[in-house]
Amino acid sequence: MKKIVIFILTAMMTLAIYSSCKHNPGIIPVTTSDTTHNPPPPPSDTGKKCSPDTIYFQNEVLPLIVSSCAKSGCHDQISHKEGVILIDWSSILNTGGVDPGNAAGSKLYRVISGGGEENMPPSPAAPLTSGQTNDIVKWINQGALNNKCDSTGCDTVNVTFSKTIQPIIQIYCLGCHSGSSPANGLTLSGYDAVKAAAGGRLMGAIRHQTGYFSMPPGESLTACQINEFQIWINLNYPQ
Numbered sequence: 001m002k003k004i005v006i007f008i009l010t011a012m013m014t015l016a017i018y019s020s021c022k023h024n025p026g027i028i029p030v031t032t033s034d035t036t037h038n039p040p041p042p043p044s045d046t047g048k049k050c051s052p053d054t055i056y057f058q059n060e061v062l063p064l065i066v067s068s069c070a071k072s073g074c075h076d077q078i079s080h081k082e083g084v085i086l087i088d089w090s091s092i093l094n095t096g097g098v099d100p101g102n103a104a105g106s107k108l109y110r111v112i113s114g115g116g117e118e119n120m121p122p123s124p125a126a127p128l129t130s131g132q133t134n135d136i137v138k139w140i141n142q143g144a145l146n147n148k149c150d151s152t153g154c155d156t157v158n159v160t161f162s163k164t165i166q167p168i169i170q171i172y173c174l175g176c177h178s179g180s181s182p183a184n185g186l187t188l189s190g191y192d193a194v195k196a197a198a199g200g201r202l203m204g205a206i207r208h209q210t211g212y213f214s215m216p217p218g219e220s221l222t223a224c225q226i227n228e229f230q231i232w233i234n235l236n237y238p239q
Helices: 002-022 032-036 057-068 089-095 107-113 130-141 161-172 191-198 202-206 223-234
Strands: none
Touching: 057 089, 057 130, 057 161, 107 130, 161 191, 161 223, 191 202, 191 223, 202 223
């Protein structure tokens, strides 16, 4: 009888050990849905030289959208009007209604072109120019990539307003500093307005110096771009 009890106890212990080795509740298998809901962003083109046939998100599209749309009361992280946040690549695609490869079917295009149920930026802010709208359209149709390029160099010799300064102002500044109610009462629409500001507080603002409103807010111009502004001033504001 004693031998039978010992045999039964031994069998029970063996079964328990086998069962504990076979089942591991701490390991949860990854299903396909776990990886498809949050696909990784497309690779960046950082390090590549700029191509005139490509619109680069980090260089041209993001600064323009942030300046024009991601403002307090509109589509910044805090305000997120109508649930739309337009502060980076991910938020622009996820909440801005961007359909990569299909600008005509993208809500972002419809609102900036005036062909949607609302216009963006709303009045009294100045609308995007046709050139800026076309850049966003081209970026979407090229796949709405999170791409970036490195410029071919810093031109500090042929610095003029039309060639050097105005393109920077259009991308980084006009979204806030244009229209009938420009931010902080500072308008940067046109040569005369930029010249007047450059002789005053503009350089302190773009250098993010203490005592000045930082421009652009939340980011900085490159050292090359700031240097180009200073050279333009030193050359007596060539047009």
